[in-house]
Every structure is written in C-alpha cells, then in structure tokens.
Ligand SMILES: Nc1ncnc2c1ncn2[C@@H]1O[C@H](COP(=O)(O)OP(=O)(O)O)[C@@H](O)[C@H]1O
C-alpha cells in the first residue's frame with residue numbers, strides 16, 4: 097500500500113506576475129490588442145494636452161470684466177463674476193444667508209445618518225423627509241417667519257436645481273413604492289389597473305410635455321383668479337413623472353424576492369403590511385438602490401428642462417448670463433462649468449451608491 | 461384509522477386538526493381529492509408518497525398558504541374560510557418549516573426569531589429576545605444569534621427555522637420535507653431536533669421520506685398518491701404489513717428492496 101504524496105506548491109510563471117506580466121496580459125496580449133492600446137494612447141495624446149492648456153494653463157482666472165481675459169485659454173472670469181447668480185439665481189443677496197442656512201442645516205442633519213452608531217436614524221430620516229421640507233420652504237419664502245418675502249420666481253441657480261431634484265426624488269419614492277405594490281396586487285384588479293394606467297401614462301409622456309402642460313394647460317382648468325405657484329406645479333409634474341419610473345425600478349426588486357419569503361412571513365402570521373414593510377421591502381429596496389440612484393441621476397439632469405417654463409435653475413442662469421451683451425461669446429466656459437458641476441454631483445452620487453451596495457453586500 | 465387509535469382519542473375536544481371531504485384544484489387540475497384526516501392533540505403524523513402526490517399542498521392548506529375549494533378544514537376548533545381573522549388566528553397557532561428554510565436573509569438569526577413575536581404577538585423586545593435565546597439553546601446554536609442566515613450551514617439554518625416557528629408558541633407544527641435540501645451529514649442534527657420536539661408532546665405533521673424518523677417518532681403514517689390518502693396506519697403495521705399495492709410499490713422503491 098502506498099501513501100499519496102502531496103505535490104509542492106509552485107510559483108506562477110514570470111510572464112504571469114509583476115508589471116510586465118500585467119502589461120502583457122492586459123494591453124499587449126495579441127497584435128490586435130497591442131494596436132488598440134497604441135491607438136488609445138495616441139488619441140489621449142491628441143485630446144488631453146489641448147484641453148488642459150485651454151482649461152488650466154492658458155486660462156484667465158481673476159478679474160471683473162471681459163477685458164481681464166487676455167489669454168487664448170478659457171475665461172473663467174465670466175464664471176467667477178456671475179458665480180453668485182449661478183448658485184442663488186435672483187435671490188436677493190442680502191437674503192442669501194437663508195439659502196445657506198437651509199443647505200448647511202440639511203448637511204448637518206444628514207451627517208449622523210452616515211454614522212454607524214447613531215441610534216435614531218429612522219426618526220431623523222423621517223424628520224428630514226417629512227418635516228424639513230416645510231421648514232425649508234418657510235424660510236426660503238419668508239412669509240411664515242415674518243421675513244422679507246422672496247417669491248419662488250426669484251429662486252434659481254444650483255440651489256433651485258437641488259430643490260427640484262431633491263424634492264422630486266424624495267416625494268417620488270413613497271409614491272413609487274405604493275404604485276409598485278399596487279401593480280402587483282393581483283387580488284385587487286381595480287387598484288392594479290389604476291396603478292398600471294398611471295405608470296404607463298407618465299412613462300409614455302416626455303418630461304418636457306409634462307412641464308409644458310403643468311404651466312400652460314393646468315391654469316386653464318383652474319378657476320379664474322386662482323394662482324398656483326409655478327415652481328409648485330413643476331414639482332408636482334416632476335414628482336408624478338419620476339414616481340412612475342421609481343415604481344418600475346422598485347417592481348423589479350419586488351419580483352426578485354423569492355416566493356418562500358412571502359410564505360414564511362404568511363406562516364408566521366404577519367399581515368400584508370407587516371410582511372411588506374418588514375420582509376419584502378427591506379430586501380427589495382436593497383436590490384434596487386443602483387436603479388433608484390440611476391433614475392435620480394437622470395432626474396438631476398432633467399431638471400434643466402424647467403428652463404422652458406421660465407424657471408432658472410443652474411443651466412437657466414448660465415443661459416441668462418450668456419445673453420448679457422458684456423459677456424457675449426463665452427458660451428463654452430458657461431457650458432463647461434455647467435457640465436462639470438452636474439458631473440461632480442452625479443458622479444459623487446454614483447460612487448456613493450456603489451459604496452452602499454458594497455456595504456450591504458458584505459453585511460450578510 | 462385503526463380501531464385502537466380511534467378509541468384512544470374519542471374525546472372530541474382534543475381534536476387539533478380536522479379535514480372533512482376536502483378538495484382542491486389548481487385551475488382545472490384536481491390536486492387533492494376528498495381528503496379526510498383527523499389529528500389529535502400530541503399526535504405525530506408522518507406523510508409520505510411519491511413526488512407530486514399533493515403532500516405539500518395538503519399541509520399548506522392547513523395554514524392556508526393554499527386555499528381549498530370544497531369540504532372543510534378545522535384547526536383548533538376554528539374553521540378555515542375566507543375570513544382573514546380566522547386565517548390570522550390560525551397562523552399564530554400553526555408553525556411551519558419549509559424544505560428551503562426560508563429564513564429572512566436581511567435579518568440576524570435573533571431578529572428572525574423575534575420578528576413575529578414582537579410584531580404579531582406584541583411581546584416586548586426584551587422578553588422576545590430572552591425566549592428566542594432559550595430556543596436557540598434548545599436547537600444548540602445560541603452562539604450563532606448575531607450572525608446572518610447566509611453565514612450558517614444548511615443544517616444550522618433549518619434548526620434556526622424550527623426555532624423561529626417555535627418562538628410563536630404554536631400548538632401545531634407542520635414540516636414540509638425539512639431535510640431533503642440538506643447534505644447527508646446535516647440531516648441527523650435536524651432530525652434530532654425534531655425528535656426532541658416530538659418528545660415535548662407537540663402536535664406534528666411531517667412530510668418526510670426519512671423512514672427511520674417515521675418508525676421511531678410517528679403515531680401514524682399516511683401514504684398519499686395522486687391527491688388521495690391511500691393508506692394510513694401506525695408505523696409498525698404500515699411498514700411491515702402494507703395493505704395497498706401502491707403503498708407496497710412505493711415502500712419497495714424508497715426502502716430499496
Ligand atoms: N401553484 C401551483 N400551481 C399549479 N400546480 C401546482 C402548484 N403547486 C403544485 N402544483 C401541482 O400539484 C401537484 C402536487 O404538488 P405538491 O403538493 O407540491 O406535491 P408533493 O409535495 O407531494 O411533491 C403536483 O402535480 C404539482 O405539479
């Protein structure tokens with residue numbers, strides 16, 4: 097009888113390890129790949145240096161008028177002079193502290209939500225979602241607190257962009273959940289049809305149409321003399337539109353929950369709402385975080401469409417500044433600044449959602 | 461049912477489950493045909509039969525995971541009808557263990573156990589946790605309380621699932637092939653748990669093909685085929701002296717003679 101002898105562990109071949117191994121495997125594994133690698137390097141060489149020259153090295157950074165822009169590069173003076181408007185729109189400068197307080201407080205309130213040990217997350221989250229928007233509105237508008245009234249038509253810039261996107265997303269989430277649950281309620285055909293019709297209607301209409309209708313058509317149906325705030329109308333339109341998308345994303349998550357989970361919950365005697373709230377939704381929402389962030393990112397960019405109903409969010413303010421005779425011809429800088437701002441916001445969100453996903457993934 | 465078993469249990473009030481002329485259809489497919497079954501308090505019934513014979517469907521009708529269309533089902537004196545109150549009341553009394561465990565993967569083991577006591581029985585959290593820990597001791601895995609189900613082996617998961625059902629203090633436990641999704645070396649630990657539970661006097665209906673378990677634990681074995689109860693008897697008679705041809709065929713296949 098012979099005993100089995102275990103072979104020794106050998107190191108991998110040199111061509112598999114180290115920098116050279118990596119290069120060979122990933123960039124030069126065949127003639128075609130080598131060619132594509134070199135082509136990519138060439139394209140980078142053509143594009144990147146001129147952009148860096150224009151945006152950074154040759155750019156003019158300081159000054160107060162277009163005469164200060166003497167170089168060939170970008171004229172960031174345009175942005176810095178108008179920066180206040182890009183952030184706050186036509187909100188009076190003396191009152192802008194109110195906007196700062198709103199966003200500063202929101203930031204402070206949200207910090208504990210990211211701390212692992214904070215025990216009152218649900219309560220704080222509920223406060224931020226259900227109570228804070230009213231405080232924010234009160235302070236921005238001013239009337240409830242006896243401050244100088246700043247009508248919503250004067251709100252604008254990036255702060256308005258964030259209001260539109262934030263309110264749109266937060267308000268659309270619960271609505272989307274209800275619609276998604278309704279659409280799956282096979283034992284309630286009437287409610288189900290209602291949800292299907294609602295979802296398919298809003299998904300089938302372009303947002304720009306929704307905004308037009310909210311600003312042009314809605315007033316026709318309101319009684320004579322009734323004024324309905326333009327921003328409020330846009331927010332309602334955006335929320336309904338967004339909720340339809342949210343519903344479909346969430347429905348995808350609901351479908352991914354195995355039947356056994358429902359059965360186990362039923363067998364334990366949990367009723368419909370407890371089963372949904374404690375078992376189904378927590379699992380489904382985890383699955384759909386990437387989808388939710390994705391629609392949220394799309395919404396942030398779609399908010400620029402409110403320009404057509406006369407609300408001036410970030411892009412609107414840029415557009416407005418470009419019409420200033422003193423600053424004609426700086427569209428590239430304006431749009432580059434807009435694009436960069438949107439990109440930073442959307443990219444951060446996307447990274448953040450990936451972090452949550454990873455955290456939830458290792459959670460169990 | 462043998463005369464002996466009948467005379468043992470003629471007191472009406474200790475009937476826990478009664479199925480009377482019960483039928484069920486999936487669309488046009490007649491899956492359960494005229495099922496009659498009486499289970500008394502403390503009885504342990506093993507249900508066996510070929511795959512697709514309606515065993516799962518039958519026990520799932522008892523806690524109304526499935527609806528029956530004809531006949532009557534009584535559980536602990538309450539008739540199962542469309543009335544949601546009755547359904548909820550019965551589900552509180554009937555625990556169920558599934559083939560694939562169906563633990564809640566987003567909750568820790570402890571939270572899996574305390575969820576229903578807290579939300580359905582309205583127990584204070586402290587009390588629910590104490591009871592849950594006691595049950596985890598019983599199924600011999602108290603050290604896993606803070607883990608998530610995905611971190612446990614199949615056998616451990618199934619024992620957690622049993623403990624989760626027991627947390628509701630059920631009067632009846634239903635088992636649907638609790639060991640058939642397990643690797644062979646884990647079957648024993650789950651069966652041991654079930655034997656211990658049987659020794660406490662729990663009323664149990666187990667769908668299983670573990671014939672060793674049936675022989676040692678069951679008061680009665682029921683054989684089903686094509687939606688009907690073909691034969692029922694106490695285990696010794698059932699295995700050594702089956703009456704029906706279909707039972708004999710099934711036993712020869714499963715016992716490998
Ligand atoms: N939800 C369902 N819809 C339609 N047919 C079903 C459904 N569930 C089970 N069946 C059918 O009913 C029969 C009995 O199933 P089941 O009770 O699971 O059998 P067993 O547990 O004895 O293997 C099978 O033929 C199965 O295909």
Ligand SMILES: [Mg+2]
Pocket residue numbers: 515516517636637
């Ligand atoms: Mg089955």
